[in-house]
Amino acid sequence: MIVASVDHAAEGNRRDFLFLATGAAAAVGGAATVWPFISQLAPDASTVSAGAPIELDLSSIASGAQIKILWRGKPYFVRNRTDAEIKAARDVDVATLRDPETDQRRVKQGHEKWLITAANCTHLGCVPLGNQGDFGGWLCPCHGSHFDTSGRIRKGPAPTNLPVPQYNFVSDTRIRITGAAPTA
Ligand code: FES
Structure with missing residues (x-):
């Protein structure tokens, strides 16, 4: 099963949730704004089998918004970053970070606005x-870990950044996730 949620930054903390099951779909909450994501998130028939790579159409994810998907039993964030979010991520002195990693290393060159990370x-x-x-x-409500707009740990008990999975762009607006994020 694929589960997707959509966060709309412009609408505060409102969250909409979609549940997609193989061969069937049901929506919970805020259906009007999230139905368009169903077709874009539904895997091709060839990718329905467990563990297969998944392709996502990003074209309807607004700047500043993110979606969450469940793939291979684990959640992942896909975020369309604003210019200000990218700048904030790159203005940091990497040497001061708990898990030093440049923003440039965590995104694909030429597609800097897209950040894809594990969501645990x-x-x-x-x-x-x-x-x-x-x-x-991101803020983890369990024990107060704060992550920046590159998914890097900045404050709180989390020891490492949100890991980036293996993926590639198959077009300007479409990604293919092929490998799980490494476990921390
Ligand atoms: S699980 Fe996120 S801060 Fe503890």
């Missing part, structure tokens, strides 16, 4: 809340 907090595995926290990225 690297502390004890909760799923952080998007567009929250002291650094504008």
Whole structure:
């Protein structure tokens, strides 16, 4: 089963949830704004089998918004970053970070606005809340880990950044996720 949620930064902390099951779909909450994502997130018939790579059409994810998908039993964030979010991620002195990693290394060159990460907090595995926290990225409500707009740990107990899975762009607006993010 694929589960997707959509966070709309412009609408505060509102969250819409979609549940897609193989061969059937049901929506919970905020259906009007998230139905368009169904067709874009539904896997091709060839990718329905468990563990297969998945392709996602990103074209309807607005700037500043993110979606969450469940793939191979684990959640992943796909975020369309604003210019200000990218700048904030790159203005940091990497040497000061707990898990030093440049933003450039965590995204694909030429597609800098797209950040794709695992969605389990690297502390004890909760799923952080998007567009929250002291650094504008994510806040994990379980024990207060704050991640920045590159998914890097900035404050709180999480030891490492949100890992980036293996993926590639098959077009300007479409990605193919092929490998799980490494475990922290
Ligand atoms: S699980 Fe996220 S801070 Fe503990």
